Amino acid sequence: MSKLPIAVIGAGLIGRTHIDCALNSPGVELAGIADPTPAAAEIARAAGVPCFPDYRSLLAQLKPRGVVVATPNVTHAQITVDCLEHGCAVLVEKPIADTLEDARRICEASRAASLPVLVGHQRRHNTIMRKAKAIVGAGALGRPVSATVLCTWLKPRDYFDVAWRRQQGGGPILINLIHDIDLMRHLYGEIEAVQALASNAVRGFEVEDTAAVLLRFRNGALGTVTVSDTAAAPWNWDLSAGEAERFPRQDINAHFYSGTEGSLTLPRLELWRYRQDQGAAQGWHDPLTVERTVVHTGDPYVEQMRHFAALIEGREEPVCSALDGLRTLEATLAVTQAAATGSQVVLTG
Numbered sequence: 001m002s003k004l005p006i007a008v009i010g011a012g013l014i015g016r017t018h019i020d021c022a023l024n025s026p027g028v029e030l031a032g033i034a035d036p037t038p039a040a041a042e043i044a045r046a047a048g049v050p051c052f053p054d055y056r057s058l059l060a061q062l063k064p065r066g067v068v069v070a071t072p073n074v075t076h077a078q079i080t081v082d083c084l085e086h087g088c089a090v091l092v093e094k095p096i097a098d099t100l101e102d103a104r105r106i107c108e109a110s111r112a113a114s115l116p117v118l119v120g121h122q123r124r125h126n127t128i129m130r131k132a133k134a135i136v137g138a139g140a141l142g143r144p145v146s147a148t149v150l151c152t153w154l155k156p157r158d159y160f161d162v163a164w165r166r167q168q169g170g171g172p173i174l175i176n177l178i179h180d181i182d183l184m185r186h187l188y189g190e191i192e193a194v195q196a197l198a199s200n201a202v203r204g205f206e207v208e209d210t211a212a213v214l215l216r217f218r219n220g221a222l223g224t225v226t227v228s229d230t231a232a233a234p235w236n237w238d239l240s241a242g243e244a245e246r247f248p249r250q251d252i253n254a255h256f257y258s259g260t261e262g263s264l265t266l267p268r269l270e271l272w273r274y275r276q277d278q279g280a281a282q283g284w285h286d287p288l289t290v291e292r293t294v295v296h297t298g299d300p301y302v303e304q305m306r307h308f309a310a311l312i313e314g315r316e317e318p319v320c321s322a323l324d325g326l327r328t329l330e331a332t333l334a335v336t337q338a339a340a341t342g343s344q345v346v347l348t349g
């Protein structure tokens, strides 16, 4: 079976992860890289593939079947639309774009070209999340009531040596919280209203360092999220789910989902319920049982690349479509808007 030629545009921090995945995925071959930096040229040389300073030359010369767009947020829309117009399916890093208008452009270009766009919310490909989705989807929680999520850790001082990370849009809401909002949407469905408070009191940068968020889901459930990059705390997906080796894994939970019939913690996948053999006598005086599922570990980036290849070949539907990326971005931008205005933001989507 011939391998699918995939190109990577943007060979920075996350682009290198995609390059490694493309090099190591059985159904895929890395066709080339586009990035103007000398570091990217060196990565391409080591991988034995061509490097193009201008991604348009790559598209014209290599004609890949799929492209990973791993460039800065502000460039996502133009590059993704150009790829689609060249007949390439796209895996675009999160956030799908930096504005809703640009995210809609991508949705429209994907429709016009009849080509899939996958948004790089890689946590959806984690085996833990897949099991959680199956548990919630099977109705084990009953009617969803609440979701409580913590996204609190300490970013080191030198992380902020880069100017954009101290400015609006470079903070934990758009960089990190967006992943948690995407997971909450993945499990509970659409968000219809957002309220929030944000603070820059600790670091004193233009951008927030902490935010407290209230969400109302279309299914009636309510959610709360606390996000902070200035708290010496382990309660967040990155440190608890073991997704990347660079984060020391902690055996704790960061997400708590509750319904009328049961509750689920993540990433430990503990399902809390009243014993099924106790009939109707169920309430806070009765014993709760807990069942923990231990799933096989797997690298969500590798699984995302496998899925991208299957998408291109029309064998699977996108786990995180352009529309999903748009809706997740809309809810995340609403957090910033709600915090700035002090008003509830009602989502129209």
Ligand SMILES: NC(=O)c1ccc[n+]([C@@H]2O[C@H](COP(=O)([O-])OP(=O)(O)OC[C@H]3O[C@@H](n4cnc5c(N)ncnc54)[C@H](O)[C@@H]3O)[C@@H](O)[C@H]2O)c1
Pocket (backbone or CB within 6 Å): 009, 010, 011, 012, 013, 014, 015, 034, 035, 036, 037, 040, 053, 054, 055, 070, 071, 072, 073, 075, 093, 094, 095, 120, 121, 122
């Ligand atoms: N899924 C995740 O968990 C995750 C993690 C980190 C970053 N990201 C996302 O990935 C994207 C890139 O982030 P990063 O941290 O890797 O950034 P980075 O700055 O490390 O890398 C970006 C690269 O893109 C290149 N580039 C810029 N404009 C280009 C263009 N027009 N054509 C070709 N190359 C171009 C730059 O030279 C650089 O090498 C962002 O959208 C970010 O939000 C996602």
